[in-house]
Amino acid sequence: MSAPNEPEITPQVVADHGLTAGEYERIQELLGRAPNFTELGIFSVMWSEHCSYKSSRPHLKTLPIEGPRVIEGPGENAGVVDIGDGLAAVFKIESHNHPSFVEPHQGAATGVGGIMRDVFTMGARPIALLNSLRFGEPADARTRFLLNGVVEGIASYGNCTGVPTVGGEVYFDPCYNGNILVNAFCLGLVKTDKVFRARAGGVGNAVIYVGSKTGRDGIHGASLLASAEFDERTEEKRPTVQVGDPFTEKLLIEACLELMKKDWVIGVQDMGAAGLTSSSFEMAGREGTGIEMDLSKVPLRETGMTPYEILLSESQERMLFVVEKGHEEDAIEIFRKWDLDAAFIGHVTASPSVRILFEGREVVNLPVLPVVDGCLGLERPARRPVWLDHVKELDLAAVDEPAQGGAALKALLGSLNIASREWVYEQYDHMVRLNTLIMPGSDAAVLRVPDTNKALAIAVDCNSRYCQLDPYLGAQIAVSECARNIACSGGEPIGLTNCLNFGNPERPEIMWQFEQAVRGIGDACRFFDIPVVSGNVSLYNETKGEAIFPTPTVALVGLLEDRDWQTSQWFKNSGDEIGLLGETFPELGGSEYLSVLHKETRGSPPALDLNREKRLQALVRELIHGRHILSAHDCSEGGLAVALAESCISHPETPLGAEIGLFSPLRKDALLFGESQSRVVISYPREARDTIAARAGERKTPFTPLGSVGGEALAIAVNGEEYIREDVRTLNDLWRGSLGDYVRQTS
Numbered sequence: 001m002s003a004p005n006e007p008e009i010t011p012q013v014v015a016d017h018g019l020t021a022g023e024y025e026r027i028q029e030l031l032g033r034a035p036n037f038t039e040l041g042i043f044s045v046m047w048s049e050h051c052s053y054k055s056s057r058p059h060l061k062t063l064p065i066e067g068p069r070v071i072e073g074p075g076e077n078a079g080v081v082d083i084g085d086g087l088a089a090v091f092k093i094e095s096h097n098h099p100s101f102v103e104p105h106q107g108a109a110t111g112v113g114g115i116m117r118d119v120f121t122m123g124a125r126p127i128a129l130l131n132s133l134r135f136g137e138p139a140d141a142r143t144r145f146l147l148n149g150v151v152e153g154i155a156s157y158g159n160c161t162g163v164p165t166v167g168g169e170v171y172f173d174p175c176y177n178g179n180i181l182v183n184a185f186c187l188g189l190v191k192t193d194k195v196f197r198a199r200a201g202g203v204g205n206a207v208i209y210v211g212s213k214t215g216r217d218g219i220h221g222a223s224l225l226a227s228a229e230f231d232e233r234t235e236e237k238r239p240t241v242q243v244g245d246p247f248t249e250k251l252l253i254e255a256c257l258e259l260m261k262k263d264w265v266i267g268v269q270d271m272g273a274a275g276l277t278s279s280s281f282e283m284a285g286r287e288g289t290g291i292e293m294d295l296s297k298v299p300l301r302e303t304g305m306t307p308y309e310i311l312l313s314e315s316q317e318r319m320l321f322v323v324e325k326g327h328e329e330d331a332i333e334i335f336r337k338w339d340l341d342a343a344f345i346g347h348v349t350a351s352p353s354v355r356i357l358f359e360g361r362e363v364v365n366l367p368v369l370p371v372v373d374g375c376l377g378l379e380r381p382a383r384r385p386v387w388l389d390h391v392k393e394l395d396l397a398a399v400d401e402p403a404q405g406g407a408a409l410k411a412l413l414g415s416l417n418i419a420s421r422e423w424v425y426e427q428y429d430h431m432v433r434l435n436t437l438i439m440p441g442s443d444a445a446v447l448r449v450p451d452t453n454k455a456l457a458i459a460v461d462c463n464s465r466y467c468q469l470d471p472y473l474g475a476q477i478a479v480s481e482c483a484r485n486i487a488c489s490g491g492e493p494i495g496l497t498n499c500l501n502f503g504n505p506e507r508p509e510i511m512w513q514f515e516q517a518v519r520g521i522g523d524a525c526r527f528f529d530i531p532v533v534s535g536n537v538s539l540y541n542e543t544k545g546e547a548i549f550p551t552p553t554v555a556l557v558g559l560l561e562d563r564d565w566q567t568s569q570w571f572k573n574s575g576d577e578i579g580l581l582g583e584t585f586p587e588l589g590g591s592e593y594l595s596v597l598h599k600e601t602r603g604s605p606p607a608l609d610l611n612r613e614k615r616l617q618a619l620v621r622e623l624i625h626g627r628h629i630l631s632a633h634d635c636s637e638g639g640l641a642v643a644l645a646e647s648c649i650s651h652p653e654t655p656l657g658a659e660i661g662l663f664s665p666l667r668k669d670a671l672l673f674g675e676s677q678s679r680v681v682i683s684y685p686r687e688a689r690d691t692i693a694a695r696a697g698e699r700k701t702p703f704t705p706l707g708s709v710g711g712e713a714l715a716i717a718v719n720g721e722e723y724i725r726e727d728v729r730t731l732n733d734l735w736r737g738s739l740g741d742y743v744r745q746t747s
Helices: 011-016 021-031 037-046 097-102 104-120 141-161 221-225 234-240 246-259 275-287 307-312 328-337 368-373 406-413 464-469 471-488 508-528 592-598 610-625 639-649 668-673 686-698 728-744
Strands: 070-072 079-084 087-095 125-135 165-172 181-191 206-211 265-270 290-294 318-323 341-349 353-358 361-367 436-438 445-448 455-461 492-501 532-538 551-560 577-581 631-634 658-662 680-684 703-709 713-718 721-727
Touching: 011 021, 011 037, 021 037, 021 361, 021 368, 037 275, 037 307, 037 361, 037 368, 079 492, 079 532, 087 104, 087 455, 087 551, 097 104, 097 141, 097 181, 104 125, 104 141, 104 181, 104 246, 104 265, 125 141, 125 246, 125 445, 125 455, 125 551, 141 165, 141 181, 141 246, 141 728, 165 445, 165 455, 181 455, 181 492, 181 551, 206 246, 206 328, 246 318, 246 328, 265 275, 275 290, 275 307, 275 318, 275 353, 275 368, 307 353, 307 361, 318 328, 328 341, 353 368, 361 368, 406 592, 406 639, 406 668, 406 721, 406 728, 455 471, 464 471, 464 551, 471 492, 471 508, 471 551, 471 610, 471 631, 471 680, 492 508, 508 532, 508 551, 508 610, 577 610, 577 639, 577 686, 592 668, 610 631, 610 680, 610 686, 631 639, 639 658, 639 668, 639 680, 639 713, 639 728, 668 713, 668 721, 680 686, 686 703, 713 728, 721 728
Parallel strands: 087 492, 087 532, 125 165, 290 353, 492 532, 658 713
Antiparallel strands: 070 079, 079 087, 087 181, 125 181, 206 318, 206 341, 265 318, 290 341, 353 361, 436 445, 445 455, 455 551, 492 551, 577 680, 577 703, 631 680, 658 703, 713 721
8 A cells, every 4th residue: 555666664764754753653553554655744744843733732722712702713724703793704823934934935925825715715705914024133135135025925925816915013133034934814704604614524525626736846844844943954945835826816715705605515624734635634533534535636737746745745726625425516617617727536434534546546544533633742841041030130220321312212213123114015905905994004904894884903913022031921912012002993802813933842941932922822811801713833933043032923803893983093183182091110121222222132021910901901992982082002112202203203194293291200211212011192182181081090091191293393301301302204204214225225
């Protein structure tokens, strides 16, 4: 039972497949025999870190996944949350880190394609994309090359498929020099009674292949590229990067959504990581059935492909459907109408095994459960890094305070971690389908829900510098800030998805970071009553033993019952008053100010009081829904001064100045550039001040009037003395132009 001319399985062949000697021994015990070469390849991809979650599984089980709105939680292709009116939001975020470092354009493009398939596999039409990107030291010439390639890949794929990219984040840090991060998020809408699952149900039902032809691209992408750290041979992994075709993806979206209107469609799954192998085994595993397939019927674009290559290929734009017996030709006819390759390649069986034929020979016969669930969950050792005892020390008295704040403010606004992302998002089509109400550039994007008066707010967030200094607190801040961004848009968070990016889990210090971050996300989500409905884990993000900062990226979806509640971050009118909700503390640890002005990543991240945060978010929503405030902007990187400046200059038409007066015993740099949590800058009509003060008092949230909108400068006085006065057009040009100027550099 093997394909002709298969290599002999030796200890070196096992190791080359990313399996340990112990894992190979377990495979033999589970099967009662040795696997053939093709079967070894199947176990290699299905037991890889990327597919099996063997290191992370015990910790992920601690996350809160249930709630009154949850229709489908983790375990399916994407999470599904009820938004009322018979509709549901479908969403997920996922990584394509290693492929994007090896080949940035195709790696990023296929990451976008894959996450869209995860969403429309559930029966939902994709309506929006976000991305979270991390690059290395800007001075490194390769950083510019990677940034250009990734943005081009995201833009080309999203734009061609007609799904708007409406926001995201971009950060730079030397820790990503050898391993960038490309995390892609997709949101879709579906009727609650039309949600599809990835299940192979009904003995005798047909298994249908649809999409692009299968080639040799992406073989072992999940096991040998995504589940291993980089080394000197990284460039040799370029052939394992998939190649995408967004035009085929667009046809696939329309064809699949048309087919899903039929009541004889049983289940569907994207052929993503591990390709035809994962889709067939996982669909059977969820239903307790089996599948028999004939690989000779699979559409191929290359000659001489072996069963091993066909099963492990990660060629893009491919789906596996199960339809009721007798409707094979009906399904294939729909796909042919959309000019897609489609073939009836097998059927569902009662025996819980996958039997695969090729050219009349049986080449694979494996029980399903050992493949999909036989890999032992690992209880990897975890140990707090000793170096944390030293980097967390920060003596504020030893930090020089600028005599005047204007230069510091301009340095921060020009920092690539704070500067406007216009250069990125101006390459994205963020208005296609005409659902975008608040476009890129505010705290959260807001999209209308067609045929209702509702809207959805979406945001993505993570400060990896905080997570490096304290992964538990940093992860809690990521959840809190993302929820705060949703609140500032007028929305109520209803579901979270995460993409957990970490280094090598075989190192106890990395495993400790992971354990702490998951605990932080879980505790914050439980406190805010936000269910985690989907996600992804990306480990081995390191090169030659140098790991990235822990980066537990979170994306939130929020619901606005009335889309007229939509609120953006920029000041609206001269004469409006400006206020601060929340309290500022003497904190500079882990701040962008400390990094940019003092070249240090030290100290404890800002403290977080979840009770204070919850009260603040409820207050912001209450004020927005009551039409008492006109703008709301979260204070995050760069602190209060940057939040005020961004509120002045992020207006899409013309910057507005502001006159601000602060009275505080704090150091001026901590007051203006510290990143204390649970703060929001608001603007409002003068007549709303007393109402805001009263509501803030009821919510036990400090409210401080700061000044007013108007003039041509951002002027900030501290304790009666002017500390900052900068022309807003100068600030605007600096903030909007810095990233584009960086990309256009030739040296």
